[in-house]
Amino acid sequence: xxxxxxxxxxxxxxxxxxxxxxxxxxxxxxxxxxxxxxxxxxxxxxxxxxxxxxxxxxxxxxxxxxxxxxxxxxxxxxxxxxxxxxxxxxxxxxxxxxxxxxxxxxxxxxxxxxxxxxxxxxxxxxxxxxxxxxxxxxxxxxxxxxxxxxxxxxxxxxxxxxxxxxxxxxxxxxxxxxxxxxxxxxxxxxxxxxxxxxxxxxxxxxxxxxxxxxxxxxxxxxxxxxxxxxxxxxxxxxxxxxxxxxxxxxxxxxxxxxxxxxxxxxxxxxxxxxxxxxxxxxxxxxxxxxxxxxxxxxxxxxxxxxxxxxxxxxxxxxxxxxxxxxxxxxxxxxxxxxxxxxxxxxxxxxxxxxxxxxxxxxxxxxxxxxxx
Amino acid sequence: xxxxxxxxxxxxxxxxxxxxxxxxxxxxxxxxxxxxxxxxxxxxxxxxxxxxxxxxxxxxxxxxxxxxxxxxxxxxxxxxxxxxxxxxxxxxxxxxxxxxxxxxxxxxxxxxxxxxxxxxxxxxxxxxxxxxxxxxxxxxxxxxxxxxxxxxxxxxxxxxxxxxxxxxxxxxxxxxxxxxxxxxxxxxxxxxxxxxxxxxxxxxxxxxxxxxxxxxxxxxxxxxxxxxxxxxxxxxxxxxxxxxxxxxxxxxxxxxxxxxxxxxxxxxxxxxxxxxxxxxxxxxxxxxxxxxxxxxxxxxxxxxxxxxxxxxxxxxxxxxxxxxxxxxxxxxxxxxxxxxxxxxxxxxxxxxxxxxxxxxxxxxxxxxxxxx
Numbered sequence: 110x111x112x113x114x115x116x117x118x119x120x121x122x123x124x125x126x127x128x129x130x131x132x133x134x135x136x137x138x139x140x141x142x143x144x145x146x147x148x149x150x151x152x153x154x155x156x157x158x159x160x161x162x163x164x165x166x167x168x169x170x171x172x173x174x175x176x177x178x179x180x181x182x183x184x185x186x187x188x189x190x191x192x193x194x195x196x197x198x199x200x201x202x203x204x205x206x207x208x209x210x211x212x213x214x215x216x217x218x219x220x221x222x223x224x225x226x227x228x229x230x231x232x233x234x235x236x237x238x239x240x241x242x243x244x245x246x247x248x249x250x251x252x253x254x255x256x257x258x259x260x261x262x263x264x265x266x267x268x269x270x271x272x273x274x275x276x277x278x279x280x281x282x283x284x285x286x287x288x289x290x291x292x293x294x295x296x297x298x299x300x301x302x303x304x305x306x307x308x309x310x311x312x313x314x315x316x317x318x319x320x321x322x323x324x325x326x327x328x329x330x331x332x333x334x335x336x337x338x339x340x341x342x343x344x345x346x347x348x349x350x351x352x353x354x355x356x357x358x359x360x361x362x363x364x365x366x367x368x369x370x371x372x373x374x375x376x377x378x379x380x381x382x383x384x385x386x387x388x389x390x391x392x393x394x395x396x397x398x399x400x401x402x403x404x405x406x407x408x409x410x411x412x413x414x415x416x417x418x419x420x421x422x423x424x425x426x427x428x429x430x431x432x433x434x435x436x437x438x439x440x441x442x443x444x445x446x447x448x449x450x451x452x453x454x455x456x457x458x459x460x461x462x463x464x465x466x467x468x469x470x471x472x473x474x475x476x477x478x479x480x481x
Numbered sequence: 482x483x484x485x486x487x488x489x490x491x492x493x494x495x496x497x498x499x500x501x502x503x504x505x506x507x508x509x510x511x512x513x514x515x516x517x518x519x520x521x522x523x524x525x526x527x528x529x530x531x532x533x534x535x536x537x538x539x540x541x542x543x544x545x546x547x548x549x550x551x552x553x554x555x556x557x558x559x560x561x562x563x564x565x566x567x568x569x570x571x572x573x574x575x576x577x578x579x580x581x582x583x584x585x586x587x588x589x590x591x592x593x594x595x596x597x598x599x600x601x602x603x604x605x606x607x608x609x610x611x612x613x614x615x616x617x618x619x620x621x622x623x624x625x626x627x628x629x630x631x632x633x634x635x636x637x638x639x640x641x642x643x644x645x646x647x648x649x650x651x652x653x654x655x656x657x658x659x660x661x662x663x664x665x666x667x668x669x670x671x672x673x674x675x676x677x678x679x680x681x682x683x684x685x686x687x688x689x690x691x692x693x694x695x696x697x698x699x700x701x702x703x704x705x706x707x708x709x710x711x712x713x714x715x716x717x718x719x720x721x722x723x724x725x726x727x728x729x730x731x732x733x734x735x736x737x738x739x740x741x742x743x744x745x746x747x748x749x750x751x752x753x754x755x756x757x758x759x760x761x762x763x764x765x766x767x768x769x770x771x772x773x774x775x776x777x778x779x780x781x782x783x784x785x786x787x788x789x790x791x792x793x794x795x796x797x798x799x800x801x802x803x804x805x806x807x808x809x810x811x812x813x814x815x816x817x818x819x820x821x822x823x824x825x826x827x828x829x830x831x832x833x834x835x836x837x838x839x840x841x842x843x844x845x846x847x848x849x850x851x852x853x
Contacts, residue, residue, distance in 0.1 A: 290722065291722070292713060292717050293713075293719070293720040293721055293722065293735070293737045294708065294711075294713040294717070296722070296735050296737050296738065297704075297708045297716060297737050297738075297741055298708065300704075300735070300737065300738040300741055300742075301701060301704045301705050301708065304700070304701050304704060304742065304745070305701045308681075308697035308698070308700070308701060309680075310682055325680035325681075325682075326680070328676070328680070329673060329676050329677045329680060329701065332669075332672075332673045332676060333673050333705065336666065336669045336670065336673065339666075341664055341665075341666040344665035344666045344669065345664050345665050345666070347665070348665040349665055350662065350663075350665065350668070350768065363665070363668050363672070363765065365665045365668050365669050365672065366668065366669075366672040369669055369672055369673065369676075370672075370676065373676070393735065396722065425797075
């Protein structure tokens, strides 16, 4: 029934006993990947869609799982029976990225050589490594080709890279609110977040797992990230200059202050600081054009997928002009590309919301992708 | 000679032995104000211009003083013989704001009651208090009326408030890159900066003067502020995605990372964290319309000054639409107002740079303000 969503879902874990080679050359002796699936894989195994998560995301994308950071999946409005990524039709795979802190191997995982968490010894991961981990998972599940790979923000980077690295395994790529590379300003915000973490004395050069973690720095990092996900207009509508009691006897504070402190503290209770560092560095490094001498059009040549690119008018983190740069290069490279630039409420995080035009675009595009 | 600038300048200090009453009702038994002056006060004392500094500024606005945080004044391109604020014609007064850390009474000043720095016991200051301190300084200097009060960013807020609170003492107000109040997003960035400081363990609830100050938090706060002063395009031109050695054996980092770390560290060596907290809170609280029930036009009624409002196209901290809100309200209030919206390089910090159109606007406007 379309109104029920995916219902109770279960986390699955796969251990890949082959050593995993990172793009950097580093080797992990054993890789674990945590994932969830929604819907049924058809007999021909051709109806699979891979969903890729963003910076602070995880594999619990849809349905209800009480052991997840939030019981309801982060993209539950998008994925489910009758929803734009329709589980009546598609088998959806969602995995936690390598380097994450929600079940896949990452800095907080035990290093079998030392019996302690990897900490800063966990290899710096790139978007390429996430795609490679997802490829291994696809092999494990017997999926030779995804009908589509879908993601917003860094998830979009993974969808794009899938189309470039494994053209024979991707029917369509849905790249949402995602630029072809970060600007200097984007990198600057990530670096400030990292400095907030690294300069927290509890960070202890990344080896904090036996002690108090650098929650204060991570909370500041999250507050900063959070502001870049919202538009100025959204914040003005939501908070304006409204005030409230500080709750600690120091008089009144602006509601937006209280909101940010709450968001920062909540995040720092659930997320690993080393993962935050690693993921922001992966984001900064992402630059597929660099592999083609800076020529984005040439870099896009291998892709054979159909593309849907979506951008949001009020997204100032990765604004429409950055997404149009990707679209123009895809067109110039001779690819089939649909582009939707939407005046949806929300800034960058509009990609998580259920704007009807946005959902209609994703739904319409995916309906065309008939499982072969 | 117009090419020589103000030359060597001297800091001056005045102690006002009357208790100083803050807008909050708090009292300081004794107020000290540090200031500099450039040019000569004429016999009628009618050629004075007050220059107001911004968040991290101080009273060393022009000329050379080796004991200042930077030997060359921060607005040396604007103030001097033959410059837009022409010291051949005007007598320029520049004071350190109350609550500052460069000579005027502030959190790092000794509390005569305890013999220790005030720390967090220093009263929370508002823009109104800065104007009141400047009024006392004007009285001390025998200046009954300023030909103009000039400032950018928070300096502009002071210029505006002077025109509203002391209409008989202000001939003209030059309000540059300055909104009539902060948005929720503006406040959010300030709050993240404050949290970076407050969550630094060295902050010690503001009583850190006998120990290591919260340099790490202050550096992160400065990095964040700094990014909001630059435009995306500026940063892209200046740094792009260029990389350099990290200098610590950890491989390459983006140049923008190295730049931000350097800016943060440099600032945290010279600035007081309590002052940073106090000044950002004063900025957040600024809202002259609130005194008139939220009606900005009504709030502007008392002013009799001529206004010049300047905004910069690429300023995303206080963008032109925010400045035009002030202009439209001034016009609606029946005030004489000139408005220049400039496509100068630089973001918010364009107000510190020497764009020829910008300087021509200030020069032209001030030339009309004939000392009476």
